[in-house]
Amino acid sequence: MEPRRDNRQFNREPSEFFEKVVQVNRVSKKTKGGDKRSLSVLIVVGDRKGRVGVGLGKAADVQSAVRKATLYAKRHLIVVPLKEGRTITHEIYIKEGAAKVLLKPAREGTGVIAGGPVRVVVEAAGIRDIVSKTLGTKNKASNVYAALKALSSLKPFKEHNSVEVKGEEKEAHNDKGSRQTSPKTETGIITDKPKRKTTSKKETK
Numbered sequence: 001m002e003p004r005r006d007n008r009q010f011n012r013e014p015s016e017f018f019e020k021v022v023q024v025n026r027v028s029k030k031t032k033g034g035d036k037r038s039l040s041v042l043i044v045v046g047d048r049k050g051r052v053g054v055g056l057g058k059a060a061d062v063q064s065a066v067r068k069a070t071l072y073a074k075r076h077l078i079v080v081p082l083k084e085g086r087t088i089t090h091e092i093y094i095k096e097g098a099a100k101v102l103l104k105p106a107r108e109g110t111g112v113i114a115g116g117p118v119r120v121v122v123e124a125a126g127i128r129d130i131v132s133k134t135l136g137t138k139n140k141a142s143n144v145y146a147a148l149k150a151l152s153s154l155k156p157f158k159e160h161n162s163v164e165v166k167g168e169e170k171e172a173h174n175d176k177g178s179r180q181t182s183p184k185t186e187t188g189i190i191t192d193k194p195k196r197k198t199t200s201k202k203e204t205k
Contacts, residue, residue, distance in 0.1 A: 019070060020044045020120045023140045027058060041065040042141050045073035046124025053077040054121070054148050056141075078148070080125045081156040084108075087129040089157045092150050099146035100136035105129070117143040125151060 023042040028035050038058050043066060046052035053076050057068030083089045087105045094101050101118060106129040114122055114132040117140045122130055134143055 017045050017047055017074065018124050020124065021066065022117055022120055022144055024062065024065075039065045041069050042144065043069040043073060044120045044124050044144065045070055045077070046121075046126065047077075048124065048126035050080050050082050050126055051077045052080060052121060052125040052148065052151065054144055078152045080127070080151045081154050082127065083157050085126075087127060088151070089154055092153060094146050094150040094153065095136070096146035096149050097142055098137040099139065099142035100134070101143065101146040101150050102133040102135060103147075103150050104131040106131050115143070116140070118147045120144070121147040121151070 021041060021043050023040075025040040027038045027040050029038070030036075038060050039062055040056065040058045041062065043055050043057070044052065045055065053073035055069035055071070055073030055076070057065040057070070057072065059065040059068060081089050083105060086108060088103055089105065091102075091104045093103075106113070108129055110129045110131065112119055112122055112128065112130055114130065115134050118132050118134060121144055122132070132147075136146075137143070
């Protein structure tokens with residue numbers, strides 16, 4: 001007989017994903033046989049190259065719950081558009097339930113200025129320079145999902161710039177059109193009417 005292999009001898013291969021457990025809760029469900037207790041784990045997964053996901057797993061033990069949450073997060077990764085590979089493309093404000101999150105792009109060298117749950121999501125996505133503010137609830141799960149929604153709602157850098165340019169061109173066109181129209185008084189009556197030529201009585205004689 002071949003000797004039984006011990007899988008613990010083999011080291012686990014390093015994963016390309018960054019994994020961070022944000023919250024662990026105990027869940028109790030009443031059944032006919034008694035209370036059924038389990039654990040709920042919220043985990044954030046990202047490759048630090050613009051992809052990030054969030055997963056929630058429930059199981060009787062922590063390891064099984066983490067495995068379920070990690071698998072779900074990896075299957076539901078979102079792609080975050082980055083500017084110069086270090087910050088977000090534009091400012092964004094998101095309200096998700098009771099959570100309110102504000103994200104702003106920052107200059108190079110600023111670092112990650114964010115609270116605990118939002119910091120985990122931002123770092124997992126590979127953002128190095130950002131300023132954020134949590135304005136609503138302090139619930140970790142709510143803030144994590146709000147931050148994920150904010151990152152998924154970002155527009156690519158080129159598309160965001162084109163929208164701004166179109167808006168400026170439209171404003172310039174409206175200003176030009178208003179200049180070409182004849183000036184009006186406050187009552188709306190045109191003041192620049194052609195004056196009629198009047199003849200005096202002496203000239204008629």
